[in-house]
Each structure stands twice: as C-alpha cells, then as structure tokens.
Amino acid sequence: MQVTQLSFFPNEEEHNPTKKQKKPKLGRYERIQRELEKNESDPYKIFIEVGSLPIPTSNYTFVDLFCGAGGITQGLVLAGFQPLASVEKNSIASATHKRNFPQCHHFCGDIEQFSSLNWLQQIGSPEVHLVVGGPPCQGFSVAGKRDPKDPRNRLFYEFVRVVSEIRPWYVVMENVPGILTIQNGNVRKAISEAFESIGYPHISVAILESAAYGVPQIRPRAIFIANRFGMPNPYPKAQLSPEEYKPIELAISDLPAYTPIPEINHQWTKHSPEYMERIAQVPPGGSLYEKYVDAFKRQYPGKPSMTVKENHGGTHIHPYLNRVISAREMARLQTFPDSFIFEGSMKKAMWQIGNAVPPRLAECIGYALIPYLTDIALNTKSKVNII
Numbered sequence: 234m235q236v237t238q239l240s241f242f243p244n245e246e247e248h249n250p251t252k253k254q255k256k257p258k259l260g261r262y263e264r265i266q267r268e269l270e271k272n273e274s275d276p277y278k279i280f281i282e283v284g285s286l287p288i289p290t291s292n293y294t295f296v297d298l299f300c301g302a303g304g305i306t307q308g309l310v311l312a313g314f315q316p317l318a319s320v321e322k323n324s325i326a327s328a329t330h331k332r333n334f335p336q337c338h339h340f341c342g343d344i345e346q347f348s349s350l351n352w353l354q355q356i357g358s359p360e361v362h363l364v365v366g367g368p369p370c371q372g373f374s375v376a377g378k379r380d381p382k383d384p385r386n387r388l389f390y391e392f393v394r395v396v397s398e399i400r401p402w403y404v405v406m407e408n409v410p411g412i413l414t415i416q417n418g419n420v421r422k423a424i425s426e427a428f429e430s431i432g433y434p435h436i437s438v439a440i441l442e443s444a445a446y447g448v449p450q451i452r453p454r455a456i457f458i459a460n461r462f463g464m465p466n467p468y469p470k471a472q473l474s475p476e477e478y479k480p481i482e483l484a485i486s487d488l489p490a491y492t493p494i495p496e497i498n499h500q501w502t503k504h505s506p507e508y509m510e511r512i513a514q515v516p517p518g519g520s521l522y523e524k525y526v527d528a529f530k531r532q533y534p535g536k537p538s539m540t541v542k543e544n545h546g547g548t549h550i551h552p553y554l555n556r557v558i559s560a561r562e563m564a565r566l567q568t569f570p571d572s573f574i575f576e577g578s579m580k581k582a583m584w585q586i587g588n589a590v591p592p593r594l595a596e597c598i599g600y601a602l603i604p605y606l607t608d609i610a611l612n613t614k615s616k617v618n619i620i
Contacts (some may be wrong), residue, residue: 262410262453266440269413275466278437278458283469283600293606294359296320296399298344298366298392302329302575302585304567305365305407306337308595312603317361320347320395325577326585333573344391349398362606364401367408367590368392389424397431402609403466403602404433406457407590410440413455424457433459437466441594445471448591449479450538450566456598464605469597478537481552484565490554497571499561500579501548509555517552529557538566542587543580560586568593 292315297306300319310316316337321327327341338356340347353359368389389406396404406424413421421438428436436459443452446469458466473479493500504512512529515521521529531550532538539549541563548557558566560575560582568591575582 262440265410265413266453269438269440275437277435277464277466278439278468279465280439280468280470281601281604283597284472293362293603295363295365296349296361296395296401298364298395299368299388300330300366301326301588303333303573304569304589304592305367305405305595306330306334307569307573308590308592308597309363309365309599310334311592311596312599314363314599317356317359318352320344320366325581326588328576329574329585332576344388344395347395349395353399361399361401363403363405363602364392364396364399365405365407365595366392367406390427393427393431396428396433400432400461402462402606403458403460404428404436405598405602408455408457410453410455413438413440428459432461435459435463435466437468439468441468441598442471443591443594444475444478444537445473446591446594446597447472447479448537448566448568448593449481449484450541450591451478452540452591452594454590454594458602460605462609464609467601467605469601472597480535481532481538481566482534484538485558485562488559488562488565491556493559494561496574497561498564498575498579498582499559500582501557501559502579504556512550512555515550521550532558541566543583548583563587567591 292313294315294317295309296317297303297309297319300306300321301323303319306316306319316334318338318340319327319330319334320340320342321330322341322343324341327339330337331339338352340352353361368391392406412424415421425436428434436457438455438457440453441456443450443454456468458468460466488494488499511521512531515529515531517531517533519531520526527542529548529550530539532552534552541549541558548563550556551558551562560579561571563583563586564573564575565571567586567589569586569589575585577585
C-alpha cells in the first residue's frame with residue numbers, strides 16, 4: 234500500500250534547493266584525533282596488522298553490555314569469539330539479538346538489575362575473556378545537546394560494575410569521539426579512574442574511523458581498551474587510506490530501486506509524487522530542509538556514506554534515487570549481512586541500525602585482541618603480573 238510521506242517538521246520550514254551545499258567531510262573528528270595523538274604518550278596502546286590473522290582454534294568468550302541489535306556481537310562472532318550473554322533494555326533490539334544469536338543468554342531489562350554473579354553460577358561459571366559494550370552516548374555526542382548531568386552519561390559506571398564482578402581478561406568500551414572532550418576531559422578521566430579502581434589500571438583510548446577498515450561509511454568511534462594483566466592494549470591498524478575508502482555504491486547498488494523486499498528489511502517510507510519531485514531537487518550533501526539539515530540529506534555518490542542514523546524518520550536520501558535509503562541499505566552501510574534480520578517495524582529497524590557499531594569494525598578489534606588473549610591463555614608472558 235502506498236504511504237504518503239508527511240513532513241516531520243514545521244510547515245514554515247521551506248525547502249531551498251538553490252542554497253550552496255557543503256562539500257563532503259571525511260574527517261569529522263580529525264581535530265580530536267590529532268590532539269589525542271599529539272598530547273598523549275601511552276606505552277600500553279599499540280596498533281597491529283590484522284589483515285591475515287587466522288580464526289582462533291578455540292573460541293574466546295565475551296559478554297556484550299548495552300548490546301542493542303548486536304553490531305559488536307556480530308563482528309566478534311565473525312572473528313571467532315563465542316557470545317555468552319547480552320544485556321539490552323530495549324525489548325525490540327533485544328528480540329533482534331535473540332533472533333540472530335539464539336545460542337547467547339539474553340537479559341532484557343535495566344543493567345542495574347543484571348546480576349552477573351548469579352548468571353555466571355547458573356551457566357557453570359565459565360571463564361569470560363572479554364566484556365564489551367557501548368553505554369548510551371546521547372549526553373556525550375557533539376552532534377546534539379551535551380548535558381553533563383544527563384543520567385545516561387553515568388551508565389558506564391554500571392558497565393564498570395559488571396566488569397568488576399565478571400573479571401574478564403580484556404575490556405572494550407566504545408562511544409562517540411566527543412566523549413573525550415566533554416567537561417574538558419573530565420568524563421574521560423572519570424572513566425579511567427573507575428577502571429583503575431577495579432584493577433584495570435592502564436586503560437587506552439583511540440579514535441578508529443570505521444571507513445578505514447572497509448566499512449562503506451564515515452563513522453568514527455572512540456574505543457577504550459583495558460586489561461588486568463599489564464599487557465598491551467591492541468588496536469587494529471587502519472587498512473585503507475581515505476583515498477581507498479569504499480564508496481556507497483559498492484554496498485547498495487544491487488538492491489531494487491523501488492521494489493521493497495520486506496523479508497530482508499529492504500523497506501522505506503513511500504513518498505507521494507509531489508514529495509519525490511522535491512527530493513529530486515536536492516543535490517548531494519544538501520537537505521530537503523534549511524533548518525533540519527541533518528535529515529533528508531542526500532548521500533554523496535562515489536564517496537563512503539555519511540554516518541547513518543534513523544533521525545526520527547528523516548533518514549538520508551539515496552545518492553541517485555528520489556527516495557530515502559531503506560533499512561537494508563542502512564544495514565549494508567553498517568556491514569550487517571543480509572541474513573541479519575531486524576525485528577520490529579521499519580522505523581524501529583532503522584533505529585536499531587543507526588545506533589549499532591559496524592560489525593566489520595568490531596571484527597577487526599577482535600582480531601587485534603586474539604594474539605594477546607592467546608599469550609595469556611598459553612602463559613607465554615612470564616613477566617606479566619596478574620593484578
């Protein structure tokens with residue numbers, strides 16, 4: 234059934250296709266990254282090649298907190314890790330995780346109610362090699378309102394609590410790069426101090442650009458890594474230079490232009506002919522609206538995708554077609570396989586995808602960790618003092 238596209242914004246907002254459009258920005262957080270590299274000397278942070286690393290012969294285990302639909306879980310599974318548990322408050326995202334990772338224990342609810350010690354006892358107290366997760370970042374993001382008093386900003390302390398109870402070998406926490414500068418760096422300092430207080434004293438942080446690992450999308454993430462063995466905190470070296478980043482067409486050009494495929498979430502809000510005519514006037518990088526410039530913004534052809542987000546229905550416009558991109562196109566730009574199906578409505582699927590970590594980025598992080606997890610497992614680091 235044809236659904237007429239309605240405006241999500243005030244009627245007085247007029248479309249202005251003649252306004253000069255911006256050029257694509259591939260290095261949104263380059264300044265933060267440069268300052269991080271210039272002003273910080275971290276002997277524990279290392280970068281290693283991950284292109285040809287083998288899948289481990291024995292599965293390393295992990296727990297995914299604030300897991301959402303499962304972007305990190307998907308990536309680590311591809312790297313050979315075994316998911317033991319996930320924690321997610323949103324019931325639809327949790328249902329997606331359950332569907333795609335049925336072998337994993339799921340806790341759907343507030344993380345404050347997750348008793349990791351009881352859960353470990355129930356499943357035989359296995360060794361947990363890795364705890365990963367991304368506490369909600371709305372209060373940290375430079376793209377929106379940054380409220381230091383936002384209670385969501387303190388949820389990383391719940392992440393730390395679970396880590397202190399499970400005692401994994403390594404910890405990986407991801408967030409937006411803006412987390413490094415909020416309150417003049419005091420939030421970052423609080424995170425480091427919290428981990429140090431539970432026996433993970435040498436936490437490292439790096440900004441990884443997803444596009445540098447083969448993700449056809451500009452999506453920088455701040456990645457915190459720590460361990461309790463005094464070991465290095467390994468990061469994957471960038472695999473592509475900006476000139477080699479994968480363009481958006483490589484990911485979505487084979488999907489039908491105007492024929493939905495609901496079975497794989499290839500769906501989008503249908504537009505009226507009049508709305509499509511307005512969309513046709515929007516140039517690459519331009520928006521259908523003057524004020525709400527991040528919604529209904531046309532993707533650049535021949536470039537990696539701009540950071541995908543659900544944006545309350547105002548998703549990005551296809552680089553060539555006169556419609557917004559579909560949920561499956563968003564998923565491909567995040568590197569989810571077509572076999573990964575999202576539960577809920579089309580809008581809920583887009584919300585889950587827009588909030589996810591690209592699986593390919595998580596996979597590369599997993600590959601970087603494997604040699605050091607293996608060193609610990611084989612006790613080859615004789616000088617390591619377990620804290």
